[in-house]
Amino acid sequence: MHISEGILPLTWAAATTAASLPFFLKGASTIKRKTQIEPSVKPMIGLMGSLVFVVSALAIPVPIAGTAAHPTGVGMAAILIGPFPTTVITGVVLLFQAVFLAHGGLTTWGANLLNMGVIGAFAAYAAFVALRHFRLPLWLGGALAGAVGDLATYGGTALTMALALHSERSVIDVWTAIFVAFMPTQIPLAILEAVVTAGMLNFVTSRRPDLGRRLGLIAADSRGG
Numbered sequence: 001m002h003i004s005e006g007i008l009p010l011t012w013a014a015a016t017t018a019a020s021l022p023f024f025l026k027g028a029s030t031i032k033r034k035t036q037i038e039p040s041v042k043p044m045i046g047l048m049g050s051l052v053f054v055v056s057a058l059a060i061p062v063p064i065a066g067t068a069a070h071p072t073g074v075g076m077a078a079i080l081i082g083p084f085p086t087t088v089i090t091g092v093v094l095l096f097q098a099v100f101l102a103h104g105g106l107t108t109w110g111a112n113l114l115n116m117g118v119i120g121a122f123a124a125y126a127a128f129v130a131l132r133h134f135r136l137p138l139w140l141g142g143a144l145a146g147a148v149g150d151l152a153t154y155g156g157t158a159l160t161m162a163l164a165l166h167s168e169r170s171v172i173d174v175w176t177a178i179f180v181a182f183m184p185t186q187i188p189l190a191i192l193e194a195v196v197t198a199g200m201l202n203f204v205t206s207r208r209p210d211l212g213r214r215l216g217l218i219a220a221d222s223r224g225g
Contacts, residue, residue, distance in 0.1 A: 001069065001112070001116060001154045001157040002097070002098075002105075003105070005102075006105065008107065008108055008160075008161075008164050008165075009164055012111070013107045013108060013110060017109065019118075020087075021110070023117070023118045026084050026087075031045060044215075045085060048077040048080060048086070048089055049093060051076065052073040052074065053093045053097070055073040056071065056093060057097060057103060059103060069154065069182055069185035071192060071193050072116055073193075074086055074117065075120070075121075075128075075149030076145075076197045078122070078125040078145065079141075079145055079197070079201065080215060082125070083122045083125040086121040089117075090113060090117030091113045094113055094116070095109060111160050112157075114156065114160070116157075119153060119155075120153030120156065124145040125145065127145050128141045128145035138201050142201035143195065146193035147191065149193065150186065150193045201217065205218050
């Protein structure tokens with residue numbers, strides 16, 4: 001769902017960058033505070049950065065949309081390290097991908113960060129928290145977060161492009177056209193993210209319940225999720 005270089009007008013590129021920067025800065029502050037309090041979280045943050053980099057680099061071009069479909073990994077990252085830190089690692093990943101892989105772009109960095117690192121991460125985290133609030137199984141919350149993070153990212157990307165490029169057409173028509181263009185690839189990818197995220201959370205809480213408790217995935221007096 002990386003919007004390619006040159007697709008967005010510079011005014012929209014600047015606006016989306018301005019919208020995403022507060023989340024990025026807040027995330028950087030959160031990471032600094034967390035690592036000072038508990039230095040052991042650094043490996044998890046690095047691991048989630050690597051995960052997001054690898055899975056989001058597996059791009060499937062969507063030519064008529066001017067972008068690409070791919071897994072995001074932001075759902076899993078938002079659960080394990082929090083949505084604000086996920087915004088930061090996503091921003092760093094997007095910058096490296098734009099510079100070294102020509103995946104996305106520098107002028108569209110802010111738009112891609114807004115859609116994947118903000119909309120995707122926060123939607124996934126909200127879905128996970130909502131299901132856990134009703135005491136539903138951990139794996140179900142993880143599955144929903146994985147799917148929602150993926151679909152929210154591409155929904156946001158479609159909306160960003162529709163708002164910027166609709167011209168004389170209605171925003172809804174353009175958004176629908178881009179949405180439909182994504183569906184053949186993105187729905188299977190969302191299902192894949194749901195399965196992988198659920199499996200990873202079950203793995204962490206069953207093999208490392210101490211880590212699960214420290215991350216807040218299971219209660220301190222519980223043996224599993």
